[in-house]
Amino acid sequence: MPSENRTALLQGIRDGMPICIGYAAVAFSLGIAMRNAGMNAFQGFLISMLNMASAGEYAGVQVIAADAPYIEMMLVTLIANARYMLMSTALSQRFSEKTAFVHRLFVGYSITDELFGIAIAQKGYLNPFYYYGAMLVAIPGWSIGTALGIIAGNILPSRIVSALSVALYGMFLAIIIPPARHDRIVAAVVLSGFALSWGAQYLPYLKDLTAGMKTIILTLLIAGCAAYFFPHQEDPHET
Amino acid sequence: MKHNIYLYIMISGLTSYLIRVLPLTLIRKPIRSPFLKSFLYYVPYATLAVMTFPAIVQATQSPLSGILALAAGVILSWHNKSLPLVAIVCCIVVFITEYLLIH
Numbered sequence: 001m002p003s004e005n006r007t008a009l010l011q012g013i014r015d016g017m018p019i020c021i022g023y024a025a026v027a028f029s030l031g032i033a034m035r036n037a038g039m040n041a042f043q044g045f046l047i048s049m050l051n052m053a054s055a056g057e058y059a060g061v062q063v064i065a066a067d068a069p070y071i072e073m074m075l076v077t078l079i080a081n082a083r084y085m086l087m088s089t090a091l092s093q094r095f096s097e098k099t100a101f102v103h104r105l106f107v108g109y110s111i112t113d114e115l116f117g118i119a120i121a122q123k124g125y126l127n128p129f130y131y132y133g134a135m136l137v138a139i140p141g142w143s144i145g146t147a148l149g150i151i152a153g154n155i156l157p158s159r160i161v162s163a164l165s166v167a168l169y170g171m172f173l174a175i176i177i178p179p180a181r182h183d184r185i186v187a188a189v190v191l192s193g194f195a196l197s198w199g200a201q202y203l204p205y206l207k208d209l210t211a212g213m214k215t216i217i218l219t220l221l222i223a224g225c226a227a228y229f230f231p232h233q234e235d236p237h238e239t
Numbered sequence: 240m241k242h243n244i245y246l247y248i249m250i251s252g253l254t255s256y257l258i259r260v261l262p263l264t265l266i267r268k269p270i271r272s273p274f275l276k277s278f279l280y281y282v283p284y285a286t287l288a289v290m291t292f293p294a295i296v297q298a299t300q301s302p303l304s305g306i307l308a309l310a311a312g313v314i315l316s317w318h319n320k321s322l323p324l325v326a327i328v329c330c331i332v333v334f335i336t337e338y339l340l341i342h
């Protein structure tokens with residue numbers, strides 16, 4: 001391996017360490033949700049390994065719990081992970097023409113909010129080995145963390161599992177509330193999400209939908225209306 | 240359970256992979272459509288909000304503990320407290336409430 005690639009790899013590992021720790025914590029609470037849906041530690045490890053996505057996987061767990069059609073799994077994963085298309089597009093601009101095409105196939109597998117964040121912060125073209133370094137620590141943190149959550153859910157008393165099962169929602173709140181404070185449209189999107197999601201339990205037609213379909217339909221409706229009536233001005237990559 | 244869990248996992252993994260790799264390999268230009276850019280910007284907030292409420296109230300053993308956890312989570316994150324702190328406080332609120340309610 002050329003020395004510049006080795007340096008980039010080590011730098012990536014170093015920058016990936018805090019991400020690994022954060023991922024392990026989030027994945028642990030995701031594991032609790034998976035365990036409540038009846039998944040075992042290996043299945044949790046596998047789904048996390050293949051998806052590397054908190055919201056996407058949680059939405060998928062709802063599909064599994066509901067024993068919903070396979071197509072719903074595809075749609076719900078697509079919607080919950082739609083933002084990665086934007087990051088992937090942005091990252092495509094950061095590849096040098098000299099970088100072999102195959103690197104796009106490997107880097108793309110692990111585009112997450114955090115890894116995208118540190119990659120885009122690098123100056124100039126992205127050295128894929130930097131990304132691989134970060135992946136090397138972030139991916140085990142995420143997938144092993146999920147498996148540990150499921151195992152812990154099985155051995156801890158129900159009182160503690162009940163408490164831990166809200167950790168994931170707490171994290172979701174920590175992601176959506178701070179931007180809502182600064183952007184009134186985001187605040188309206190969040191409030192509409194809460195209100196419609198609650199209302200959907202009582203409305204005709206909507207109340208018969210599975211949790212996954214409800215998430216898809218309400219997301220398309222709310223984000224679609226917000227984008228149509230209040231287009232977002234700033235560069236979305238900054239947030 | 241009618242469906243195979245491993246098939247579910249493969250479908251979700253393949254979908255996630257394609258979402259991430261297709262733009263990286265096919266699209267070489269930035270997305271220009273203001274509608275599409277805004278839509279992709281708002282999507283995570285809408286999805287996470289829909290998935291959080293009322294689910295947080297229904298995930299716990301008593302609805303009250305879920306409601307209190309939601310309130311604590313909103314207040315703390317409104318004041319820009321860190322993600323792990325918000326999550327931990329939500330858990331503690333549920334634990335204490337249920338300890339007092341259910342003996």
